[in-house]
Amino acid sequence: MQSTATQLCDWLALAANGDRAAFSRLYDASASKLYGVILRITKDRSCSDDLLQEVFIKIWERAGTFDRDRASPITWMATIARNSAVDEIRRRSRQLQTTEADVDEVPDMTPRADVAIEQKQAWRRLESCLETLDSEHRDTVKLAYLEGLSREAISVRLGMPVGTVKTWLHRSLKRLKECLVE
Numbered sequence: 001m002q003s004t005a006t007q008l009c010d011w012l013a014l015a016a017n018g019d020r021a022a023f024s025r026l027y028d029a030s031a032s033k034l035y036g037v038i039l040r041i042t043k044d045r046s047c048s049d050d051l052l053q054e055v056f057i058k059i060w061e062r063a064g065t066f067d068r069d070r071a072s073p074i075t076w077m078a079t080i081a082r083n084s085a086v087d088e089i090r091r092r093s094r095q096l097q098t099t100e101a102d103v104d105e106v107p108d109m110t111p112r113a114d115v116a117i118e119q120k121q122a123w124r125r126l127e128s129c130l131e132t133l134d135s136e137h138r139d140t141v142k143l144a145y146l147e148g149l150s151r152e153a154i155s156v157r158l159g160m161p162v163g164t165v166k167t168w169l170h171r172s173l174k175r176l177k178e179c180l181v182e
Contacts, residue, residue: 003025003029005073005074007029008026008072009066009068009073010022011023012059012073015063016064023063027056030073030074034081037078037085038052040148041082041085041086042089047088052081055077058084062080071156072152072153072155072156075150075152128179129176129180132175138172140154140165143157151169
């Protein structure tokens with residue numbers, strides 16, 4: 001069962017007042033979405049499991065600061081999850097101290113010339129196919145797949161219903177697939 005934005009807002013407000021049952025419903029309704037946001041960034045299930053718990057602690061502590069007039073509840077929570085995951089990646093990279101011996105062992109990650117050419121041709125083909133879409137549909141696809149925004153976040157940014165965003169994405173991806181196969 002998918003929860004509505006109003007339910008999420010209500011649960012956040014109740015959680016801000018210490019209502020554990022409301023927070024539990026909030027967790028059940030949003031944990032999988034937030035886990036996906038975290039996992040996409042960290043690419044590490046164990047780390048994502050730990051971060052999800054930390055994110056919900058932050059949500060519990062900050063629930064009183066949520067403003068339904070500024071963002072949807074899922075966007076607000078996803079932002080906390082995203083920022084926590086990015087902070088974790090930064091923390092990890094600072095911990096990795098490279099020595100001269102390690103530098104000699106680092107493989108060259110530059111793609112081979114033939115692979116680079118294929119990638120560039122594929123990118124040009126995709127850009128060409130993107131140009132066949134209406135500007136609104138093209139922007140929606142770019143927001144979703146290049147900037148990584150959720151449908152809800154796109155809806156807020158473009159000021160249109162989530163259902164419209166879903167439909168545009170579905171139709172646009174179908175047209176892109178057809179264009180790329182040609």
